[in-house]
Amino acid sequence: MESAKRRINHITQNLIGVNDVSSDGSNQDTSSQSSGVLEITKTFDTDSLNRYLFPYNRDMRKKLLEVWRSEPLLTQPTFGLSLKEERELSVIQFKRLLSLAKENISIWDIMNDPKKVAAFTQCYRLKNIATSTLFGVHYSLFGSSILFLGSDEQRNYYLPKVENLDLMGCFALTELGHGSNVQAIETIAEYDHSKEEFVLNSPTITSQKYFIGGAAKNANFSVVFAQLKVGEKMEGVHAFIVKIRDDSGRPTTGVKIGDCGHKMALNGVDNGRLMFNNVRIPRESLLSRYGGVNKAGIYSSPINPAIKRFAHNIGALVFGRYIVSLGSVSFSSVALGVSLRYAFSRKQFFGDDSNAQEKQLITYATHQKRLIPHLANTYAVHFGNEYFIHLLAEKDKKNDKEIHIVASALKSYASWATRDCLQDARECCGGQGFLSENLIGIFKSETEIYTTFEGDNVLLYQQVAKFILSEARRKPVPEFTVQSDSQKKQCDRKYLTSFEFLTTAMNNRLYQNIAYVTDKLTEAIGNGKSVMDAWNDSGNIILRLGIAYSEKFILDKFINGVVNCPDSTAQSVMTLLVSLYGLNIIEKDNWFLRYNYISTDQSEAIYQLIPELCKEIVPHSVSLVDALGFDGNELGATISGDWIEKNKY
């Protein structure tokens, strides 16, 4: 019987050499593609590019990838299992992941060597994403909270237990009635000096902790965020360590635990609900690095007012957002690897002339335009992530605000980009994309929550915008300037794909957006609206500002990454990706025409250029995915390998 590869060879008429890339990547002739058969070829040194993309902790990475390859347990899928079975397997996998962490990193690395934690995370080769979510909750949310908010004693006591799983933690911040507005949570912890205890209460139904990963079944400890009340004074939101289950697994006194129930995906995570009724916890339960109650019953904090403490108390979320952005690169890589390999091996015919020969999916202009731009976005996010981790690792000149904003921008951009990538990859594989064994579909469902957890994207983009506006007040941005008339006449490829053109376009979109939003807010307030109403009613333009900043920021980091790449062949291919990333933004946002930044002729040229760029990237597309570290069949998706052979009877 024929295999996919033999089948392609069989109909080969003339193979296309795809090994030569000119320095600007532009003059490769791929116009003859449609008359022959495209083979998957390594068009540059993918190992070398991989080293450039992931330069640190190479030895650990190598060792970890070997573990992931050699231990089937870690990559065992959960689809088709009952809810109970899925949760059980997920916990087993989580435990192995935790021991793997202990063998390779330390929880202190989140603070002291975040790159190492990043490298550890980038080695995940998951099929069951719940595994990493359980790990993230226990290690990066529960553990990080103790690391960042705990006193030295608390750190020393709890962190080894986190690493050894002597306890399993969850992270109880969100309430039924309060998600993004964390400062308004209702849970209250009132200090009872007579007993040196805090009394924890959920005063309303809406104050119950909700959607708490690990709470329904697995966790016996939780970091609980609550309004601290000492005497008559409210001291703001603080974090407490609370034992929620006793050693037999029953809820502790005063704690009610519910199960959030079945979800559209990620059912390996046991999301639960928590309610507190006069739960008494010792004075030492307050994570007291930034504020605590002393033996005399007096609250003190090195940080005042309370609003500033708050920022510290939810600082642990920043790393979680970065992890989402890392995961986005990984899941997009898998989806692109699978869908591209399938597109090279599956033939199709779009038309109704029965005599025409079927062609590979990848040779269709529509297919190219559906998949290739996501490859550009994935690389773009990767370089944004690299910038972030360097920023986080540079402890000396750490800028908390910038870190927060960059994490928000990346998380929002990456999670929406991955959502769209998985969607297109699924559709490009048709029914095969829907089958769980091909991973795209289940990844799509399991990562669905990425766009709204760890901070809703719409909200995070607005926070980015707010930061940009306040920065602009501090240090005014240049005035928005459209291209000159002579620039607007330049419709040639060289000009339009140049980093100069793209960067200037993104910068000016940002400048105009800043001025535009400022004007609209000023006008609304001048007309008598409250600041808050003006802000909310302008939400859509503020969101666009946040996006404009984030896309510009990512372009900058992408260009920077490509410019410094030592391998000129890989660099020239990535240069095509940069151009595609930038031009796609221009094509999709009519801002550039609306405010006369580009001419209609340039718009037309860009419209025609995008499919051209996609076509040129096609021969390199699989190599580009491979360089991201996801080499083809590793995860065993049927359609990324010889799917004909695998469908034999």
Add this chain to the structure above:
Amino acid sequence: MESAKRRINHITQNLIGVNDVSSDGSNQDTSSQSSGVLEITKTFDTDSLNRYLFPYNRDMRKKLLEVWRSEPLLTQPTFGLSLKEERELSVIQFKRLLSLAKENISIWDIMNDPKKVAAFTQCYRLKNIATSTLFGVHYSLFGSSILFLGSDEQRNYYLPKVENLDLMGCFALTELGHGSNVQAIETIAEYDHSKEEFVLNSPTITSQKYFIGGAAKNANFSVVFAQLKVGEKMEGVHAFIVKIRDDSGRPTTGVKIGDCGHKMALNGVDNGRLMFNNVRIPRESLLSRYGGVNKAGIYSSPINPAIKRFAHNIGALVFGRYIVSLGSVSFSSVALGVSLRYAFSRKQFFGDDSNAQEKQLITYATHQKRLIPHLANTYAVHFGNEYFIHLLAEKDKKNDKEIHIVASALKSYASWATRDCLQDARECCGGQGFLSENLIGIFKSETEIYTTFEGDNVLLYQQVAKFILSEARRKPVPEFTVQSDSQKKQCDRKYLTSFEFLTTAMNNRLYQNIAYVTDKLTEAIGNGKSVMDAWNDSGNIILRLGIAYSEKFILDKFINGVVNCPDSTAQSVMTLLVSLYGLNIIEKDNWFLRYNYISTDQSEAIYQLIPELCKEIVPHSVSLVDALGFDGNELGATISGDWIEKNKY
């Protein structure tokens, strides 16, 4: 404890009257919304609008909705079950749905009274969408094939068995190697005159029938599409009835059956693989209305050449596409009903000023813009569907080609619109949207396949484009004309929201696209490309042409539906929806600026107008969903009701 409703009332400062809508719907003052609390109010006679939207078979509808309400079995969800349990419950539900069909409609209605079948389908109140998919496979694909392709004897013999479930059928068209290009299927049926039998074979692995709903477990019969060979002559694709399982449930001689395995959703449907090895079936198995082999072994057909027969043989797919479009309206309605009701009752705060009062989600401009346009699209599709069913019911002047094109346009537009609607509704509900009990998430997964099954959207839009191009050759369309200079200066709301402006804009986009695609194809062919290569390389602009036509077509039908609505209040609200539908298209496609159809000032005005329209529609939004027939809590999504009460311990 407080309920969601009481909670809202409690903080009510000034309620907003939302009962008055002016004739143009434009001068309602909603600017004060943000200072008060918006209540869900019936702003027009929703029953009256429901009667207008669904005018036929009212008695049957009433009766059916009563059944759906009163029989918990029909709406029992399957989430959380194992694969085996999910399949079993789905079959039980399918059986009840089939008996319900028998009580209310006849399978002959698909041909003779398609409106009645539509009405039956519109009454579905499903939680487990697999139920309707199993029904669709057995009734609308297997059954329809016999109805449309079978001889009178075959119809009389099989159709009662379909209705009574004396046999369970599936529909084996797709092959592992051939999806959209049905004419290239490899399965072969060769006539053996000596035994008056056809011999069915799957000559290659890629020729196996793949993703066949019902095949893995449930079905014992299948319509199998195969290349008919009589003597040495290939007569094209024909449909055969094949018994694939014997009475004990084992595959019949020569038939191999495999299970496609777990899917990202819709696991109640047992998709399977079929392979045939010298399967002998009697001469009478060929569905012979449009071609058959007589006792003398001679093939004859009233339709020649073979290519024309082919169209008849897959004609049954048209109704399937329409059903997807009907389903899209239903699932969008549910998702909008749930997410809008939640948005009225859930408060949130976007910012970090802890003193600010939280406001209802629905009062945020971003939230409005994420949800309300989908309401416009849903209504638009509904009126497109209505046009289609009238077309199909008008047997006398039936235009097969138009029916095919309209079904393709609607299916593609509707399935992508619903995909996006469910996505935004999910995100607007955050984690709650992810919980299965709130339906949006599982509907999102279960309808995921709608965009690629029953014809991939990209392919269908290209077929639409092809039809438009050939029509344009037959009867040239008007020349593309931009607005006059004085028109371009009109940036007032009255002009921009007018049906005249919107219709003319959509028409001209279509005209320009036709000319543009024609020019590009001509140029490519002139440069030596084959027609097929020229077509494929222009795939993206051809796709845009298909979309341009479909959106224009749907706008026309939407306007027609609104203009004829007898209730002036409902009409004025729907007028806002039409404007929003049209302006959203203009805002999202930079075609209108690129080809100077609108001025930049108009673009700016539209950019500002869209959130304004969304805000005005908000008070009517729940009434609009209710008029579509999905009254709030009917399906029991927690967050569409009193979710606080339901989360009590």
